[in-house]
Amino acid sequence: MTGPLLKIEKLEASYGHVAALKGVDIEVNAGEIVTLIGANGAGKSTLMMSIFGYPRAQAGRILYDGHDITRVPAHEIAKLRIAQVPEGRRIFSRMTVLENLQMGATVGEPTHFPKDIARVFKLFPRLQERINQRGGTLSGGEQQMLAIGRALMARPRLLLLDEPSLGLAPLLVKQIFRAIRELNERDKLTVFLVEQNAFHALKLAHRGYVMVNGAITLSGPARELLERDEVKSAYLEGGRPAA
Amino acid sequence: MEYFVQQLINGVALGSIYGLIAIGYTMVYGIIGMINFAHGDIFMVGAFVALITFLVLVAIGVTALPLALFLVLLVAMALTALYGWTVERIAYRPLRRSFRLAPLISAIGMSIILQNYVQIAQGARVKPLPPLITGGYTLFESNDFAVQLSNVQILIIWLTFTLMIAFSWMIAKTRLGRDMRACEQDARMASLVGVDTDRTISLTFVIGAALAAVAGMMYLLYYGVADFYIGFIAGVKAFTAAVLGGIGSLPGAMLGGLLIGLIETFWSAYFSVEYKDVAAFAVLIVVLIFLPTGILGRPEIEKV
Ligand SMILES: Nc1ncnc2c1ncn2[C@@H]1O[C@H](COP(=O)(O)OP(=O)(O)O)[C@@H](O)[C@H]1O
Numbered sequence: 001m002t003g004p005l006l007k008i009e010k011l012e013a014s015y016g017h018v019a020a021l022k023g024v025d026i027e028v029n030a031g032e033i034v035t036l037i038g039a040n041g042a043g044k045s046t047l048m049m050s051i052f053g054y055p056r057a058q059a060g061r062i063l064y065d066g067h068d069i070t071r072v073p074a075h076e077i078a079k080l081r082i083a084q085v086p087e088g089r090r091i092f093s094r095m096t097v098l099e100n101l102q103m104g105a106t107v108g109e110p111t112h113f114p115k116d117i118a119r120v121f122k123l124f125p126r127l128q129e130r131i132n133q134r135g136g137t138l139s140g141g142e143q144q145m146l147a148i149g150r151a152l153m154a155r156p157r158l159l160l161l162d163e164p165s166l167g168l169a170p171l172l173v174k175q176i177f178r179a180i181r182e183l184n185e186r187d188k189l190t191v192f193l194v195e196q197n198a199f200h201a202l203k204l205a206h207r208g209y210v211m212v213n214g215a216i217t218l219s220g221p222a223r224e225l226l227e228r229d230e231v232k233s234a235y236l237e238g239g240r241p242a243a
Numbered sequence: 244m245e246y247f248v249q250q251l252i253n254g255v256a257l258g259s260i261y262g263l264i265a266i267g268y269t270m271v272y273g274i275i276g277m278i279n280f281a282h283g284d285i286f287m288v289g290a291f292v293a294l295i296t297f298l299v300l301v302a303i304g305v306t307a308l309p310l311a312l313f314l315v316l317l318v319a320m321a322l323t324a325l326y327g328w329t330v331e332r333i334a335y336r337p338l339r340r341s342f343r344l345a346p347l348i349s350a351i352g353m354s355i356i357l358q359n360y361v362q363i364a365q366g367a368r369v370k371p372l373p374p375l376i377t378g379g380y381t382l383f384e385s386n387d388f389a390v391q392l393s394n395v396q397i398l399i400i401w402l403t404f405t406l407m408i409a410f411s412w413m414i415a416k417t418r419l420g421r422d423m424r425a426c427e428q429d430a431r432m433a434s435l436v437g438v439d440t441d442r443t444i445s446l447t448f449v450i451g452a453a454l455a456a457v458a459g460m461m462y463l464l465y466y467g468v469a470d471f472y473i474g475f476i477a478g479v480k481a482f483t484a485a486v487l488g489g490i491g492s493l494p495g496a497m498l499g500g501l502l503i504g505l506i507e508t509f510w511s512a513y514f515s516v517e518y519k520d521v522a523a524f525a526v527l528i529v530v531l532i533f534l535p536t537g538i539l540g541r542p543e544i545e546k547v
């Protein structure tokens with residue numbers, strides 16, 4: 001009974017007639033940080049969103065905790081405690097920080113709200129300072145914190161993160177990645193992380209997958225992937241910090 | 244001067260009715276980006292439900308006016324809301340993912356169906372309601388002209404004001420209101436956090452229809468008549484109000500409603516009663532050309 005928390009089997013999906021996922025297999029075990037890396041347009045975001053049915057799988061299955069959720073509507077999937085920080089953050093821009101966090105708590109217990117919001121503010125004190133500010137007026141880094149905070153308000157068992165480092169200054173990237181590690185180590189949160197910043201992602205994750213053109217080409221322990229020549233040449237060139 | 248003040252009062256009362264209808268247009272547009280062309284006819288259905296309920300109450304001897312008004316309001320809102328819900332379910336939801344013109348066509352179809360249905364069920368002739376609320380106040384009088392504020396006008400303005408406050412509070416402070424705003428801003432993201440977007444859209448139609456029912460009842464009390472065609476003209480005017488105020492904006496709908504009511508009233512008073520409907524259409528055309536985002540609307544920069 002201790003199968004993977006998330007198991008994606010031979011998943012195929014497309015936009016119109018254009019195939020975006022061509023039989024993807026991925027497993028995420030409870031307690032792990034798993035990362036998916038790949039070039040722009042490889043299909044990483046499509047895979048993330050297809051877990052919620054956007055787009056719907058045309059073949060293959062998505063199993064969560066052993067249950068088939070391939071055809072379950074998105075809002076029901078949220079109730080299963082899968083939370084997503086989507087590509088582009090998708091903050092509710094005309095809502096305040098507080099309201100965005102309230103939206104994140106849609107599937108949460110109302111009685112947990114004060115405790116959960118305190119936890120988010122402890123992780124990202126900046127959000128508390130901006131509590132009544134509209135989401136659309138936050139800086140990129142603050143929006144990313146809010147998107148993660150919003151996802152955490154659901155008390156997720158599985159957190160899906162799509163390029164949380166995109167467009168952020170190096171210091172902020174560090175802070176976000178430290179927060180992810182903390183959530184994983186202290187709260188045992190399972191994380192599935194999509195990144196274009198392969199070096200940081202593989203440093204953080206336990207295991208990794210490489211996606212090319214809608215299919216997985218490589219997978220294994222993150223440490224090993226970091227040393228693979230294919231990975232080095234394709235994804236780490238120039239992305240590797242001097243230090 | 245007295246004449247002017249009188250027109251102002253009349254315009255505000257009429258504008259209140261348009262404003263309540265306009266909210267339905269603007270809410271539905273905000274949440275699914277579609278003009279619900281059957282909404283004017285929902286208003287017409289509301290007026291008929293109110294008419295029938297009044298007549299039934301009179302027949303069974305409920306004569307205490309406040310009680311009768313309250314019951315009519317409840318019945319009209321509930322039944323009309325059911326119509327709004329049904330229209331969404333059968334004409335719009337199945338088409339939500341099809342090409343953009345499809346729901347527009349089915350909206351016009353729904354509008355025709357509702358008109359014909361009422362025409363057949365209630366007859367094509369104008370239905371009168373005996374005046375229930377009479378009297379009023381003379382505010383001031385000079386040069387042989389008395390400025391009147393009738394009790395019906397007081398009721399209309401008070402009821403609209405009350406509903407607007409309750410409704411704004413609902414949108415700003417309640418869970419449902421927040422869900423509606425979330426769906427309006429990013430429906431897909433709303434579903435990712437667990438909002439049932441289909442249900443939220445349904446409730447938007449239900450609330451819009453209930454407000455249109457109140458407008459229908461007020462129209463009936465104000466003019467004392469209803470026919471199966473009132474939804475078309477009032478609908479176009481309320482739609483104009485929503486566009487003028489900025490489609491998608493709730494304060495805009497109310498403001499637009501008031502302005503259209505005032506424009507129509509002053510036009511009739513100072514130019515020509517026969518062409519009063521032209522005023523609203525002229526405004527619609529001018530707004531669409533020179534001010535497409537309306538007075539309180541925002542340019543569409545966030546729509547994908
Ligand atoms: N909404 C969409 N409609 C049509 N094609 C899309 C859409 N989103 C992504 N695609 C296409 O699907 C492919 C995968 O895109 P995406 O999943 O965003 O890649 P990644 O996140 O790895 O950069 C790309 O070729 C992209 O152009």
Ligand SMILES: [Mg+2]
Nearest residue numbers: 044045046087
């Ligand atoms: Mg992407």
